[in-house]
Amino acid sequence: MSAENRIIASFVIPPKLSDKRLDQAAAELMPEHSRSRLQSWVKSGALTVNGGQCRPRDKVMLGDKLELDAEPEAQVTWQAEAITLDIVYEDEHILIINKPAGLVVHPAAGHADGTLVNAILNIAPEVENLPRAGIVHRLDKDTSGVMVVARSLIAHTSLVNQLQTRTMGREYEAVVVGTLTGGATVDAPIGRHPTERKRMAVVKSGKPAVTHYRVIERFAAHTHVRCKLESGRTHQIRVHLTHVKHPLVGDPVYGGRLRLPKGTTEELREVLSGFHRQALHARQLTLEHPQTGETMSWDVPLPEDFQLLLAALRKHVKDMESDEF
Structure with missing residues (x-):
């Protein structure tokens, strides 16, 4: 089997992973692979x-060199499904998808089928030989x-590296509760919530996370913002904007109770x-093509429910202005 069809990687143990178990350090350095898969490679x-x-x-020590040269195996047992x-x-190397709200990305407990992975296996069966069926980053359901x-x-290999080196550009649009006066950066570590294990939170022991946001449009009691990530932690935008007291509209986990602005119309x-989902849309993705090195970018429009939300907020502002005259 040629080198380009093998899984090849090389790492030097950094200070933070010194004196860790080999399988633990490998999991930190190669999160795209399961712990069991890494352990089997160590043993073989x-x-x-x-x-x-x-x-x-x-145990591994500072400066140790980890080298991986493995033959790919079928890593998934999920079924292909004809999901549009x-x-x-x-092209032969990448798929760019505009994921709808409501679609789970990866099979898990409670979602063994009907996911993006099941759909991808139907149109690109070759991904069964890739770690996590080719999924290198996720969007929440x-x-x-x-x-x-x-x-x-x-x-x-290329996409994982781009994510780790932060050269892949990802921008989102969101609608948050409250009126922001301007853009800012949230630099706060994110980890598992100390008491509610299904939630994430800003915690001192968390992993570094940086979110930049800027204002697109202000409303009476809400703000439409653009967010840019420097890291990719679970629920990052949702957690960071909640942390600065501006949770996303509709967020069932971090949004709290529904807050209605003064003079809210019935409409x-x-x-x-x-609006029963977080008002969050991955608007733009920029990356280097894995084979050609060409910088490529895609911008997908806001879905209908998001557009209707913005239209209702704009109309409310106009209605309030009309009442003043």
Whole structure:
């Protein structure tokens, strides 16, 4: 098997991973692979330390060199399903998809089928040989918008590297509660909530996370913002904007109770109370093509429910202005 069809990677142990178990350090350095997969590579000798074979529980030290040279295996057992996808772009290496709200990305407990992965297996069965079926980043179930899926090992390696080095550009649009006076940056670590394990939170022990946001449009008691990520933590935008007291409209986990602005019309009340997902849309994705190196960018329009929300907020502002005269 040629080198380009093998999973090849090399890492040097940084200070933060020194004195960790080999399988733990490998999981930190290669999060796209499952812990069991990494352990099997260690045991088979495909994943070495300083050129030698070790055990998963052996400790690694600062400066140790980890090298992986493994043959890909079918890594998924999920079934292909004929689910319609909005494919924005495709070639032999990547798929660019405009994911609708409500579609789960990856099979998990409670969602064994009907996911984006099941749909991708139907149109690109070759992804069964890739880590996580080519999924290199995710969008929450109820977040809509653009995302990339790898179709080849070359693409998978390149895209994971772009995410880790923060050279992949991802921009989102959101509607938040409250009126923001201007843009800002939230630089706060995110980790599992200390008592509510299904939620994430800003915690000192969390992983570094940076979100930049700027104002697109202000309303009477809400703001339409553009967000740019420097990291990709679970629920990052939702957690960070909640942290600065501006949760996303409709967020069932972090939004709290419905807050209605003064003078809310029945029309706006119905729109806000009926918006049952976080008002978050992955608007733009920019990356280097894994094979050609060309910088490519895709911008997908806001979905209908998001547009209707904005229209209702604008109309409310106009109605308030009309009442003043």
